[in-house]
Amino acid sequence: MQMNDGSRGPRGLTGRGLATRDRILEHAADLIYTRGVHATNNELVRRAAGVSGSQLSHYFPNKESLVRAVIDWQAQSVLGFHRSERFAGFDTVEAYQEWADFFVVSGRPFENGCSLGSLASEIVKTDLDVRDDLTRVFAEWRDIFRAGLERMQYDGRLDASSDPARLAHMLIAAYQGGSLLAQIARDVAPLRDALYAAVEHLRTYTTSDDIVIASSALRDRARDVVHSVENEFGQEALDHLAALRSDLDR
Numbered sequence: 428m429q430m431n432d433g434s435r436g437p438r439g440l441t442g443r444g445l446a447t448r449d450r451i452l453e454h455a456a457d458l459i460y461t462r463g464v465h466a467t468n469n470e471l472v473r474r475a476a477g478v479s480g481s482q483l484s485h486y487f488p489n490k491e492s493l494v495r496a497v498i499d500w501q502a503q504s505v506l507g508f509h510r511s512e513r514f515a516g517f518d519t520v521e522a523y524q525e526w527a528d529f530f531v532v533s534g535r536p537f538e539n540g541c542s543l544g545s546l547a548s549e550i551v552k553t554d555l556d557v558r559d560d561l562t563r564v565f566a567e568w569r570d571i572f573r574a575g576l577e578r579m580q581y582d583g584r585l586d587a588s589s590d591p592a593r594l595a596h597m598l599i600a601a602y603q604g605g606s607l608l609a610q611i612a613r614d615v616a617p618l619r620d621a622l623y624a625a626v627e628h629l630r631t632y633t634t635s636d637d638i639v640i641a642s643s644a645l646r647d648r649a650r651d652v653v654h655s656v657e658n659e660f661g662q663e664a665l666d667h668l669a670a671l672r673s674d675l676d677r
Contacts, residue, residue, distance in 0.1 A: 447476075447478060447482065447486070448486050449500070450476050450477070450478075451472060451476045451478060451482075451483065451486060451487070451493075452496055452497055452500040453476075453500075454472060454475035454476040455467065455472050455475075455476070455493055455494075455497050456497045456500065456501060456542075456546060457475070458471055458472060458475060459494070459497060459546060459549055459550070460542075460545050460546060460549065463549050463552075464494065464549050464550055464552070464553045464555070465553065469483055469490075472493070490555070491555050491556065491557065494550060494553075494555055494557055495557055495560055497546065498546065498547075498550070498557060498560050498561060498564060499560075501542055501543050501546055502543060502564040502567070504542070505541075505542065505543045505568065506564075506567055506568060506571070509526075509568065509571045510571060513525070514526055516574070516575050516578070517571060517572055517574075517575030517576070518575040518576075518578040518579050518582075519579070519584075520579075520626070520629055520630055520633050522575070523598065523625075523626050523629055524626050526622075527622035527623055527625075527626050530602070530606075530618065530622065531615060531618060531619045531622060531623075540606050540607060540610040541602065541603055541606045541607075543564065543568075544603045544606065544607070547561050547564075547565075565599070568599060569592070569595045569596060569599060570595070572591075572594070572595035572598050572599070573591045573592050573594075573595040576589070576591035576594055576595060577591045579633075583634060584633060584634055585632050585633060585634065586632045586633070586634060588632070589632040594628075594629060594632070597625055597628065597629075598625050598626075598629075601621040601622050601624070601625035602618075602621070602622060604621055605617050605618035605619070605620070605621030605622055606618055608621075
């Protein structure tokens with residue numbers, strides 16, 4: 428996803444130039460998150476990224492171009508993750524369950540909140556003309572879910588009475604709200620409860636055809652998830668997931 432933000436984009440840049448630009452964006456995003464947009468100035472970004480004033484101006488001639496590029500940079504990470512083969516287009520209910528499990532088991536939002544949501548909450552407070560950029564990003568995120576749900580509905584695996592767009596909004600809202608509450612409480616429980624409740628609500632719209640498809644693949648998928656979690660996060664994460672499941676079964 429590329430936005431016309433007035434900055435010098437990746438096209439035509441050398442490998443070194445791309446690395447410098449990405450370093451600036453990484454530090455700018457961190458400063459905006461920790462200090463806010465208004466308190467993040469060129470001098471802070473320049474020092475954090477280890478670049479000169481002329482280098483910063485070369486890539487980002489003004490603050491608005493920098494903020495727009497930060498939005499794009501964060502969006503590529505979040506949307507790229509959701510478009511990965513891991514979730515196979517989000518056209519089964521089990522893909523949404525795996526999505527929820529990933530965030531609950533990893534605990535990443537519990538530590539830092541949603542990177543894109545946190546960035547958006549800071550930027551919307553400003554008078555910068557970037558609201559359309561944020562709207563576009565979240566619309567793309569919604570459409571990833573909506574497209575998968577529409578395929579399920581077209582195949583008869585999601586009830587015709589369901590509204591894919593509304594369900595997609597519900598899933599994103601559950602993640603955003605749950606992440607914020609988990610971050611405040613320093614406890615993953617609010618995120619877990621919000622995501623699992625959203626997925627369970629989605630299940631109420633699935634038809635018998637989707638249940639049969641999901642059941643036939645569930646054993647293999649569960650084995651893959653266990654191996655993936657163990658390889659990425661270790662045995663402690665598996666024990667954490669088992670404890671969560673035990674709590675839900677009570």
